[in-house]
Each structure stands twice: as C-alpha cells, then as structure tokens.
Amino acid sequence: MQPATAAYSIRHFRESDFPALGAFYNQTAEGRRVTFWWVGEPENWPNVYCAFEGDKMIAKGQVDVFSIMPAAADASNKHRIFFNLKTLPERENDAELMNAMYETLKARALEIRNNLPDTHGTLLCFGNYVEEAANTDYFAARPEFSPLKRQYRMCHEFADRRSPNAAEPAEANGSSKADAFPLPQGYTWREFDALNSEQADEYLALDMEIWPVTPIGAERLAEIVSRPAWRMLQICDGDGSPAASLMYWVSDGETGEIEEVLTRAVHRRRGLASALLNRALHEIRNLGCADAELDVEVRNEDALKVYRAAGFEVVTEEHRYGAEL
Structure with a gap:
C-alpha cells in the first residue's frame, strides 16, 4: 500500500492523470527552469509516483537507472540510479510531503538496485538547477547525500528559425556533408540515424573509454536513440576508427538536445569538436528548432571554450548529489 494521510495519498501514475500532470507541470515550471522528467510510456509508470489531494496533483517523483557498470569496470565505480521529485511551489517546504515521497522513491530504487549486477555498489542520485534551491536544500541537508558534480546548462539560440520543410542547399545534404563541413586531412564523416547491436556495442566501448566512471550503458543508450530526430555524428581517423562523436x-x-560530445585524447586540439558542433547546429x-542546448562540467575549461566559440552561453547551473544505496 502506498503512503496516505488524511490530506493526500501517494500512488503510481495512471493514464487518467495526464490532465492533472499538465496542470502540475505548468505551475511547477512557471517562470523558471526546473529538472522535470516526463512520465514516458506506460511500461515506465511503475517508476512514477504522484501525490494527490483529491483530484489535484501536488507532487510527482520518479526513478530511473542512469548508468550500469560493466563487469570489467573498476570496482570503485558504482551503478547510478537517479530520482526526480517535484512539488507544487507552495509545497516546497512541506517536509512531511517531501519525506513521504522520497521514502516511496527510495523503496522503488532499492527494488531496482536488487536487479542490477552485484559486481558494483549503487549510488542514489539527484540533480537540480540552481533555481530549485528549496528542493536541493531538502536533500543536501540529509547526511547521506554528498556533492557529485556541478555542470552548466548552455544554450545556442538561432538568429532565425528555419522551417523544417524548407529546401536545403544541395551541398549540405547527405553524402555531400564532407564538402559543406570540411575536416582536417585524414579525417572523414560518418552518420548514424539508428544503431544495430554491433554499432551499439562499439559505441559503448568508446563511451567507456572516455567516461569510465559514468558510462552511458546499453539501456540508456537505447532510450536516447529512440528519442525524436535522434542522430549520431562521428569523425573517423584514417583507419576508420571514431576519433570524435556527438549525438x-x-x-x-x-x-x-546535444549529448555525449567526446574526442579521444590522441585526436584533441585539432578542431574536431568544433566541426561536430557546427554541423550539428546546422542540422x-x-x-x-529555435535553439540547441547541452551540459558541460563547470571545471571543464577546454570544453567551455569550444562551446562558447560555437555560440553557446551559460543559462543556468545544475548541482548533482549522491548517496550510497
């Protein structure tokens, strides 16, 4: 049974809750940036919990696996499960409601953890923008949570919005991209609008090489690939191996939404990341689209220089915390 008081009850999200969810989102996100997860498809609803006072949604939370450590990963690395918990603005300081929702989400996270490989430990994590101070303070004040990292959200606004049905110059289409977006000698373009199992495995190995502590994992990669208009751009070296990549x-x-911008160490400082960004922004x-956004760690000065040169500006900052689960 889900927690309940005389004032409210907590239960899984249902199909009939969409109108209440829309009203909840509009009130929660009005006039500020918030990290608000959408509920996804029905198969994800066992991970989504809502608090109701009558027919009014007053809080929503959900959990999701962010990364699963491969068996070969260093034992000090950990699986990561993230949760997202939001209340109506007037209930942000309602400690009873926050605690009831958090304990419900934590219980679900423990169930998920028990199905992860037992080769590594697990962190329960959350991330909020700086505008969400009350929400962050509630969790940061709990002794089990410690800071993980800080990252900027950056935005590139297009001067004019192009119609998606407008004709594109021939040189910027398909196989002629090499001419429209030249690369240093010895490098070539490669594009993916879907990934087969072999290609996914190759990318997971590349991702693990660049981010061994927080690899994307097969499940999250598959989820990102399924998103609207997904595409991966890669720059390959003379042997055909990926030197740089983004999605x-x-x-x-x-x-x-630009994600997973990476360049192998031996190929850095050759303008490859800039080439990827310029082409991605064009597409x-x-x-x-009206704009493009991406995330970058606050301490990554090299990446910040590249993104600013491509026309991105910092619009907010996100703080992430984690606790042993």
Whole structure:
C-alpha cells in the first residue's frame, strides 16, 4: 500500500492523470527552469509516483537507472540510479510531503538496485538547477547525500528559425556533408540515424573509454536513440576508427538536445569538436528548432571554450548529489 494521510495519498501514475500532470507541470515550471522528467510510456509508470489531494496533483517523483557498470569496470565505480521529485511551489517546504515521497522513491530504487549486477555498489542520485534551491536544500541537508558534480546548462539560440520543410542547399545534404563541413586531412564523416547491436556495442566501448566512471550503458543508450530526430555524428581517423562523436535529438519540437560530445585524447586540439558542433547546429536549425542546448562540467575549461566559440552561453547551473544505496 502506498503512503496516505488524511490530506493526500501517494500512488503510481495512471493514464487518467495526464490532465492533472499538465496542470502540475505548468505551475511547477512557471517562470523558471526546473529538472522535470516526463512520465514516458506506460511500461515506465511503475517508476512514477504522484501525490494527490483529491483530484489535484501536488507532487510527482520518479526513478530511473542512469548508468550500469560493466563487469570489467573498476570496482570503485558504482551503478547510478537517479530520482526526480517535484512539488507544487507552495509545497516546497512541506517536509512531511517531501519525506513521504522520497521514502516511496527510495523503496522503488532499492527494488531496482536488487536487479542490477552485484559486481558494483549503487549510488542514489539527484540533480537540480540552481533555481530549485528549496528542493536541493531538502536533500543536501540529509547526511547521506554528498556533492557529485556541478555542470552548466548552455544554450545556442538561432538568429532565425528555419522551417523544417524548407529546401536545403544541395551541398549540405547527405553524402555531400564532407564538402559543406570540411575536416582536417585524414579525417572523414560518418552518420548514424539508428544503431544495430554491433554499432551499439562499439559505441559503448568508446563511451567507456572516455567516461569510465559514468558510462552511458546499453539501456540508456537505447532510450536516447529512440528519442525524436535522434542522430549520431562521428569523425573517423584514417583507419576508420571514431576519433570524435556527438549525438543530438529534438525535445518538444523546439530544442535540439546535444549529448555525449567526446574526442579521444590522441585526436584533441585539432578542431574536431568544433566541426561536430557546427554541423550539428546546422542540422538542428534545419529541423526547425529555435535553439540547441547541452551540459558541460563547470571545471571543464577546454570544453567551455569550444562551446562558447560555437555560440553557446551559460543559462543556468545544475548541482548533482549522491548517496550510497
């Protein structure tokens, strides 16, 4: 049975809750940036919990596996399960409600943890933008949570919004991208609009090489690949091996989300990341987006220089915390 008081009850999300969810989102996100997870498909709803007062949604939370450590990963690395918990603005300081929701989400996270490989420990994590001070303070004040990292959210706004049905110059289409976006000698472009199992395995190995502490994992990769207008751009060296890579997809038909921007160490400082960004921005604009956004660690000065040179500006900062689960 889910927690309940005389004032409210907590239960799984249902199909009939979409109108209440829309009203809840509008009130929660009005006039500020919030890290608000959408509920996803019905198969994800066992991970989504909502608190109701009558027919009014007053809180929503959900959990999701963020990364699963491969068996070969260093034993000090940990699986990561993230949770996202939001209340109506007027209930942000309602400690009873926050605690009831958090304990419900933690219980679900423990169930998920028990199905992860037992080769590594697990962290329960959350991340909030700086605008969400009350929400962050509630969890940061708990002794089990410690800071993990800080990252900027950066945005590139397009001067004019291109219609997705507008004709594109021939030199920027398909196989002619090499001419429209030249690369240093010895490098070539490669594009993916889907990944087969072999290609996914190759990318997971590349990702593990760049980010051994927080690899993307097969489940999260598959989820990202399924998002609207997903595409992966890669730059390959003379042997055909990926030297640099990024992915993008479109959120709400408005924003191009750029993720997983990486360059292998031996290929850095050759302009490859800039080439990837320039091409991705061109393609995202041609999809009719108003802007493009990405995340970067606050301490990553080299990446910040590249992103600023490509026209990105910092719009907010996200703080992430974790606790042993």
